[in-house]
Amino acid sequence: MTQHSEHPATSPDHAGRYAGALMNTFGPPKLVLTRGEGARVWDAEGRVYLDLLGGIAVNALGHGHPALVEAVSTQLHTLGHVSNFFTTEAQISLAEKLGALFGAEHPGLDRGVKVFFTNSGTEANEAALKLTRRTGRTHLVATEGCFHGRTMGALALTSKEAYRTPFEPLPGEVTFVPYGDAEALAAAVTDQTAAIVLEPIQGEAGVVVPPAEYLAAARSVADEHGALLWFDEVQTGMGRTGAWFAHSASGVVPDVVTLAKGLGGGFPIGACLGIGAAGDLLQPGNHGTTFGGNPVACAAALAVIRTIEQDDLLEHVTVLGHKLADGLAADPRVARVDGEGLLLGIVLHSPAAPxxxxxxxxxxxxxxPAAPGRVRLAPPLILTQEEAAGFVEAWPGILDAAGVGTGPADDPSGGGA
Ligand SMILES: Cc1ncc(COP(=O)(O)O)c(C=O)c1O
Incomplete structure (x- = not known):
């Protein structure tokens, strides 16, 4: 990568137009991006960047992948939208495919999977939240440091005070427990609890991985009280961690899984999967959406899944993730690298991530910089060995330029999207 002397690359013109035309929810944008190819993007000044964030774990196939472009264009030419009075081959095929992937990750599974499609992660979680209400219970248990989205229901499940406080009162009774603490989970869940909601790895908190037996402990606590176990895999799902789902290796079968981000590879789509009886909780009239299950979005997701399968990207992600983590952790200013596959959190000794x-x-x-002491990487799954090696080579110089020392590490406090 070339050294960029001037920064940021938002021209005064763009900055002013942005501020004048868009609500100030995100602060000023760092760059105006004009095009992308593979794992690289270009800004309005023609400078090139290696995209190691992938639109926050979204651009699974990178930018402008021919399979995605072809699938979306063909579907849009054929049939761009139908209402939910009707269905399409793409919608049914994608629901079947997600069920099959879930089944393949859980050999011997004796229950079916049913899907509700949405346009985003927060909407997938809204669907799941409404599904949990159909148990007749309203209490939920979620975890500190979690992030489940910004709509009112998903926000009620999100612990960060700065996000919650301006919008209270939020719906529902939610108990937050420390993430990774199975005893705290056991103490919080009661016979009135509708569901436990967990990220198998906390993404927005800066890629925080729970202890090995945590998901299994959550399953048994849920079973003990007849509560649903809901894994929010919006960030971790669809190959990001080197498996179709981050919870796959645990062998734990949840009742509900929510997906979005990488599912459409950049085309907006989310999904709420109900496993077994949970898939029948939402009944006609209980929930709906105009755009969810749109055939173009479903065609995009099918192309993403097909490409991951054909190009053996799960294996690639696993191997490359290890290499990248080892290479970055070799610098003494890095305390360790957390995460799985290509969802990595570089833990610094000091709060220097920004x-x-x-x-x-x-x-x-x-x-x-997902947290003060944690840098998050979520690059396209098609990132090459050479591109990853280029970043590892540049890493010590980046830490030098940032003036990073080996001071005390900062605990993740959450932050990001
Ligand atoms: C785990 C998790 N759930 C839900 C969401 C919300 O997804 P969206 O921004 O698509 O609404 C996010 C977004 O970062 C997420 O990481």
Whole structure:
């Protein structure tokens, strides 16, 4: 990557137009991006960046992947939208495929999977939340540091005070327990609990991985009280961790899984999967959406899944993730690298993540300071060995440019999307 002398690359014109025309929910954008190819994007000044964030774990196939472009264009030419009075081959095929992938990750599964499609992660969680209400119970248990989205129901399940406080009162009774603490979970769940909701790895918190037996403990606590177990895999799902789902390796079968982000590879789509009886909780009239299950979005997701299968990307993600993590952890200013596959959290000894992200951007790399002491990487799954090696090579210089020392590590406090 070339060194970028001037930064940020938003011209005064773009910055002013953005501020004048868009609500100020995200703060000023760092760049105006004009095009992308593979794992690279270009800004309005023609500078190139290696995209190690992938639109926050979204661009699974990178930018402009021919399979995605072809699938979306063909479907749009054929049939772009139908109402939910009707269905399409793409919608049914994608629901069947998601069920088959879930089944393949859980050999011997004796229950079917049913899907409700949405346009985003937060909507997938709204669907799941309404599904849990159909148990007749209203209490939910979620975890500190979690992120489930910004709509009112998903926000009620999100622990971060700064996101919640301006919008209270939020719906529902939610108890938050420390993430990774099975005893706290056991103490919080009662016979009135509708569901436990967990990210198998907390993404927005900066890629926080729970202890090995945590998901299994959550399953047994849920079973003990007749509660549903709901895994939010919006960020971790669809190959990001080197498996179709981040919970796959645990062998734990949840009742509900929510997906979005990488599912459509950049085309907006989310999904709420109900496993076994949970798939029958929502009945006619209980929920709906105009765009969810749109054939173009479903065709995009089918193309993403097909490409991951054909190009053996799960294996690639696993191997490359290890290499990348080992390469980055070799610098003594890195405490360790957490995560799985290509969802990595670089834990620094000091709360320098924002300065590191700025230095990386100036050096031509897009990364994310998800927490003060944690840098998140969620690159396209098609990232090449050479591209990853290029970042590892540049990494010590980025830390130098950011003035990073080996001071005390900062605990993740959550943040991001
Ligand atoms: C685990 C998780 N759930 C839900 C969401 C919300 O998804 P969306 O931004 O598509 O609404 C996110 C977004 O970062 C997420 O990481």
């Amino acid at each position: 300065a590191v992200a700025d230095a990386a951007l100036a050096a031509g790399f897009i990364i994310n």
